[in-house]
Amino acid sequence: SQKIEQNSEALNIQEGKTATLTCNYTNYSPAYLQWYRQDPGRGPVFLLLIRENEKEKRKERLKVTFDTTLKQSLFHITASQPADSATYLCALGSVIGNAGNMLTFGGGTRLMVKP
Amino acid sequence: DGGITQSPKYLFRKEGQNVTLSCEQNLNHDAMYWYRQDPGQGLRLIYYSQIVNDFQKGDIAEGYSVSREKKESFPLTVTSAQKNPTAFYLCASSGYSGNTIYFGEGSWLTVV
Numbered sequence: 001s002q003k004i005e006q007n008s009e010a011l012n013i014q015e016g017k018t019a020t021l022t023c024n025y026t027n028y029s030p031a032y033l034q035w036y037r038q039d040p041g042r043g044p045v046f047l048l049l050i051r052e053n054e055k056e057k058r059k060e061r062l063k064v065t066f067d068t069t070l071k072q073s074l075f076h077i078t079a080s081q082p083a084d085s086a087t088y089l090c091a092l093g094s095v096i097g098n099a100g101n102m103l104t105f106g107g108g109t110r111l112m113v114k115p
Numbered sequence: 116d117g118g119i120t121q122s123p124k125y126l127f128r129k130e131g132q133n134v135t136l137s138c139e140q141n142l143n144h145d146a147m148y149w150y151r152q153d154p155g156q157g158l159r160l161i162y163y164s165q166i167v168n169d170f171q172k173g174d175i176a177e178g179y180s181v182s183r184e185k186k187e188s189f190p191l192t193v194t195s196a197q198k199n200p201t202a203f204y205l206c207a208s209s210g211y212s213g214n215t216i217y218f219g220e221g222s223w224l225t226v227v
Contacts, residue, residue, distance in 0.1 A: 008155070032214055043119075043205050043218030044158070089157065093214055101146065101209050103216055105157040 002028045004106035006090055012112045019080045021109045023073040023090030028104070030092035033066055035075050038087045038108065047088075048075075080113045087111070118142065119219035121206050127227045128193065128200060136191045136222045138206035147189035148207040148216065151175060158205060164189055193224060201226050 005024045013019050023033070032051045036044035050057045050066045050073070057064045063076040077084050090106040119140045128134045140147065146165045150158040160173030164183040178197025183189055189208075193200045206219040 004157070034215070041203075041221070041223075043207075043220050046215045046217065049214055091158075095214070101214050101216055102160075102163075103158075105150075105159075107155070107157040 002026070002092075002104060004028070004090060004092060004104060006088075006106040006109045008107055008109070010110040010112055012114065013080055015081060015113055015115050017080055019077040019084070019111055019113070021075040021088050021090075021111065023075070023106055025071050025092055025106075028071075028092055029068075031095060032093045033064075033073050034091045034093060034103065035062075035064060035073075036089040036091060038089055040087075044089055049093075077111075080111075082113045082115050085111055085113050119206055119208055119217060121204075121219035121222050123222060124220070125223045125225075127225050129227060131195045133192055133194045134224065136193070136204055136206075136224070138189045138191065138219060139187055140189075140206075140208045140217075140219075141187060142208055142210065142217065143186075144208035144210045144217075145186070146209045147183070148209075149173075149179070149181065149189070149191045150205040150207065152203040152205060152221075161191065161204075200224055 003026045034049045035047045038044040048064045050064050061078045065074045087108040087110045089108045091103040093103045122137045148163040149161040159175050162181045164170035180192045204222045207216045209216045
């Protein structure tokens with residue numbers, strides 16, 4: 001069966017350092033991979049999408065890599081700030097029919113950035 | 116503002132009751148989804164709909180029902196057949212040409 005693994009333990013880092021979160025998957029060939037941020041009691045917010053034929057994507061302080069051979073994505077936040085503290089969800093995606101997207105989510109990793 | 120509105124934010128259900136969670140979007144998206152999230156867990160797909168008057172079961176559809184009579188609306192009913200309904204419920208939508216799924220703010224359902 002399909003499985004997506006994110007580190008269930010919280011990641012604690014110091015402000016200014018680079019946070020690196022990992023997403024590993026098995027038994028899946030996604031068309032794309034997404035990262036979302038979720039704050040407590042709120043809905044997830046889309047951050048970045050990377051397609052299967054792309055190796056790396058950047059957006060401001062965020063960087064995502066996607067290795068389909070290793071079946072792994074890494075999510076980096078450079079110059080981290082306390083405001084980056086949240087749970088980050090990895091989601092593998094495929095297109096369904098003409099109008100839909102099927103996303104399978106990992107359990108998320110909680111990031112805590114200490115001042 | 117464009118977005119997805121879920122209501123109510125907090126809902127309490129007695130044993131044996133059916134409850135309905137509302138989801139409305141004004142993004143003109145064709146596809147809509149319902150996910151369930153348990154504490155410390157990832158999101159699991161309950162139902163999804165790609166077009167009006169059509170919907171498909173997700174991974175955990177048992178004990179739930181949906182309707183899609185209008186493009187903007189995708190209500191979820193949690194029936195008494197759902198034995199463990201206490202969870203955080205998230206509605207989402209996506210457009211025809213995009214891969215991004217946009218989420219509402221969620222609804223907390225608690226069985227009392």
